Amino acid sequence: MHVPLILTDFLDRAVTLYGDKTAVIDGDRELTYQEVEKRVNRLSRGLRDSNIKKGDKVAYLTPNSLEMYEGFYGIYQTGAVMTSLNTRLRPDDYLFILNHSESQVLFVDAELYPLVEPVRDKLETVHTVIIQGGQAKECIDYEDWLMTFSDELFDREPLEENDIASLLYTSGTTGDPKGVLLSHRSNYLHALATMHHLRVSDRDTLLHVLPMFHVNGWGSPFYYTANGATQVMQRKVDPKQMLERIEKYQITIMHMAPTVLNMVLQEAQHTKSVFDHPLRIVVAGSAPPPAFIRKVEEELGWEFIHVYGMTEISPLVTTSQPRENTPVEDEGAFARLKAKTGYELIGTKVRVFDESGEEVPHDGKTIGEIAVRSNNVMEGYYKNPEATSATIRDGWLYTGDMAVIDEQGYMEIVDRKKDVIISGGENISSIEVEAALYDHPDIMEAAVIAVPHEKWGEVPHAVIVKRADADLTEEDIVAFASEKLARFKIPKSFSFADELPKTASGKIQKVVLRKEFWKGNEGKMIN
Amino acid sequence: MHVPLILTDFLDRAVTLYGDKTAVIDGDRELTYQEVEKRVNRLSRGLRDSNIKKGDKVAYLTPNSLEMYEGFYGIYQTGAVMTSLNTRLRPDDYLFILNHSESQVLFVDAELYPLVEPVRDKLETVHTVIIQGGQAKECIDYEDWLMTFSDELFDREPLEENDIASLLYTSGTTGDPKGVLLSHRSNYLHALATMHHLRVSDRDTLLHVLPMFHVNGWGSPFYYTANGATQVMQRKVDPKQMLERIEKYQITIMHMAPTVLNMVLQEAQHTKSVFDHPLRIVVAGSAPPPAFIRKVEEELGWEFIHVYGMTEISPLVTTSQPRENTPVEDEGAFARLKAKTGYELIGTKVRVFDESGEEVPHDGKTIGEIAVRSNNVMEGYYKNPEATSATIRDGWLYTGDMAVIDEQGYMEIVDRKKDVIISGGENISSIEVEAALYDHPDIMEAAVIAVPHEKWGEVPHAVIVKRADADLTEEDIVAFASEKLARFKIPKSFSFADELPKTASGKIQKVVLRKEFWKGNEGKMIN
Ligand SMILES: Nc1ncnc2c1ncn2[C@@H]1O[C@H](COP(=O)(O)OP(=O)(O)OP(=O)(O)O)[C@@H](O)[C@H]1O
Ligand SMILES: Nc1ncnc2c1ncn2[C@@H]1O[C@H](COP(=O)(O)OP(=O)(O)OP(=O)(O)O)[C@@H](O)[C@H]1O
Ligand SMILES: [Mg+2]
Ligand SMILES: [Mg+2]
CATH class of the missing domain: 3.40.50.12780 (ANL, N-terminal domain)
Structure with missing residues (x-):
């Protein structure tokens, strides 16, 4: 029937x-x-x-x-x-x-x-x-x-x-x-798979932190309802109020981006909050560092569930909950595993393809693009058939997220495709370079982008937001980065800014930064 | 997509x-x-x-x-x-x-x-x-x-x-x-919903007790595979061997009918087996008595999950896991709730309809037929369009199982439609009468069926298998039954047999018993 x-x-x-x-x-x-x-x-x-x-x-x-x-x-x-x-x-x-x-x-x-x-x-x-x-x-x-x-x-x-x-x-x-x-089918099947992997039940009380307008709160209005959970509305990100509500309503699960969870963690550390009931945190939007995962799990006692998705795919398609057959030596390894993008949920195929459409080897270093074949995938972009057919090809949706995949089959996002810098034929992950720069105590924010170069095609350029009254020169940064990065990955030029352009959900818009460097040169951008 | x-x-x-x-x-x-x-x-x-x-x-x-x-x-x-x-x-x-x-x-x-x-x-x-x-x-x-x-x-x-x-x-x-x-769609969607309600995961090791040939082992070859569980094959019902394997392989979940579980329970009591790891038992096929559920949960420490289904619906459509919003006073009430047929799984609508197609009131006593609307429902009976259209009507599959539904929305099967006895316009549940007879220490098995009657249309007749060398008369049974049953429910006639006709899966075939009483009268059978 x-x-x-x-x-x-x-x-x-x-x-x-x-x-x-x-x-x-x-x-x-x-x-x-x-x-x-x-x-x-x-x-x-x-x-x-x-x-x-x-x-x-x-x-x-x-x-x-x-x-x-x-x-x-x-x-x-x-x-x-x-x-x-x-x-x-x-x-x-x-x-x-x-x-x-x-x-x-x-x-x-x-x-x-x-x-x-x-x-x-x-x-x-x-x-x-x-x-x-x-x-x-x-x-x-x-x-x-x-x-x-x-x-x-x-x-x-x-x-x-x-x-x-x-x-x-x-x-x-x-x-x-x-x-x-x-x-409806996409959202429905997404709901069935996601509720299973998140272990949603009628014992759950959800605090709706992630906005429902944003990729549908990762489908939360659907599967918490199907399971008869209670749903508490959180209008604004207000860590103090959230902690009060967690206690008051005995919240068992919340969805949020790492940046928001970080605010909650800081508030909890500040108020020395203690929680004596089990709570699961479902996190996506960007990759959370392993140290952060450990803090949340150890200091708050909350279970960290890292997932990955995008608007175009309903949105969730992977989880990095360590699988039963993955050897985990210690807590550190456990957190490093959870920090990865993970592996496919039931009902969805997620692969990492190289340029020629072959799966990349499971070596933890060969970079390819994450592709998804699933009923979760959208019908298309509204009134934009070109973008649709550029994104969905041969029954796969190409996410634009570049990743490696390890021996155990866990994917790990290294960069957005559009943000990867291709210098002399080598791929440079902008995220990796930024991570190295972020370690410098005087650097508050950093965005690394590709700029045109006569010889290498593209080279990395860093836009830096310094800490107030920090005394920091290009030479300082190069010296610092040399300790951490291969030579070709060190930014070849720098600019300083008061702030970086961001989306409403707090993601840095490198597309805006790149623009001024590529004026008249657009055709030469490698990505 | x-x-x-x-x-x-x-x-x-x-x-x-x-x-x-x-x-x-x-x-x-x-x-x-x-x-x-x-x-x-x-x-x-x-x-x-x-x-x-x-x-x-x-x-x-x-x-x-x-x-x-x-x-x-x-x-x-x-x-x-x-x-x-x-x-x-x-x-x-x-x-x-x-x-x-x-x-x-x-x-x-x-x-x-x-x-x-x-x-x-x-x-x-x-x-x-x-x-x-x-x-x-x-x-x-x-x-x-x-x-x-x-x-x-x-x-x-x-x-x-x-x-x-x-x-x-x-x-x-x-x-x-x-x-x-x-x-494929029916089995697939059944798998997605069932794995969620049974909380299947890659931490599970299933002992395949329920035969896979029988309604596909309730879909087990599909959803345990999807979750990457280990599956241990049990060729024959051999309680001793099963208990050994539970220990040896640290089995976490099994599916079986109540009769088989009863054999396992008896063997475990006999060998005084103790289990120190969590185990879930998924039970269907016939309704397990509350006392039996308590024994399994208390003596063996196994979690009893009672579900219901039939070949025609992939098969599972309900569970009676007490819901978060159902008040449960004590262990006894808990077991009584679990003994019911329960409520619909996600993705399936299950209702109890009266003759005119209206939902019966939630009063725990009005009897109707369980009907199912779901993708679980079969495409039809092979080469039997009459039976198909008698069973699937207006988008609902009529199960032939008669049930009441309580104030909390839990269904409870009272009888098969074909086994209900309609006497003077009153419905008599053959199961209820049998349950009363089973309490007599000299009665080993009893089947109660409708036989034709001039005045009442139908009256209950009991086919009795006595315990070896028991001295038991019709009068004894009537006297015994009078203590427990309303007058019109007491069988009006009796026959004694050495054994009852049964299906391969051990269900009593009342259709065979009824035959001899209705010869020449077939047109008058009320059901
Ligand atoms: N767990 C995660 N780890 C790393 N990145 C993630 C994770 N979850 C989501 N992302 C990033 O977020 C993206 C999905 O975000 P979203 O659909 O909200 O819009 P966007 O891709 O940021 O914006 P646009 O498509 O308009 O450029 C993913 O493609 C990926 O780059
Ligand atoms: N939990 C349960 N409680 C009570 N009865 C149950 C339960 N689960 C299954 N049943 C009974 O088993 C039936 C389904 O069994 P199955 O599909 O194996 O064939 P059958 O109905 O016994 O045989 P046939 O349809 O050929 O007469 C249900 O219709 C119901 O009568
Ligand atoms: Mg995007
Ligand atoms: Mg049947």
């Missing part, structure tokens, strides 16, 4: 089996799954009333909240597509994304409305703006509006599993953000 | 990530996943050499063994269909199934070949018989044959996920065995 894999299944199960259980805690508000479903039904009716039909795009500019969570299911019942927006963009970015996505209704948090207000006149397709937690001119008040619709069971739009569930924009680390189309 | 859900994915993952790990232990033979894959490749080549093509049926009459396990993947690589046969049938049954399924190649264990030999002449489609672990006239020796083919990677038949993976025959408890067609 064919039953389409549709994401509303997950809410249905929670309502059937966990109807009376607390589903969402958002500040003072605590709602059961039954209560959430009623709001979801109202929302779906409201959307239909706003003329939203199957395939239409509905945008959300909302932090983690009850409103954001119910948005997913409210939209899916109508067959429409969730377009959740990063809350840390600029007005022009919103203008671009809202028009590009052809969003028709925009839900926006009152605090964030000022980011959209300046461009409202230029929105081409948005015909309705609904504001949450406040009021503004020409905006509908969400809560008032919601309550005008019945909470009875909603007559759902029939869907097939290949219908699109979400249109999410990438972080824009390597260029303009791209719109990623993900189907 | 659409990637068909094909079962060979699971072996691929195990070979990639657990290639050097022990995959299968069968007596003295221990093979890694890489070694198993090589044999699987040989087997696929052998099948192709025997002219097996996509969609062809390949039969196995084999106990749990390396040969049985590798059969699944060897067949799937060629796109053919696994038809695994119950090892406890009679020659005529094999004749029926082999011809009905149109099997072309038969793999048979040397010990079981005598069951097929008598009907070999009458096999209409089987052109090749390959014998495992022995020799016989006109049979190919498996191991010799296998070794003639290369173990190189096999060029797999391209498949879509809706292609059929297995054709399994039901137990024949309620009539003739029926051929159930299950697709």
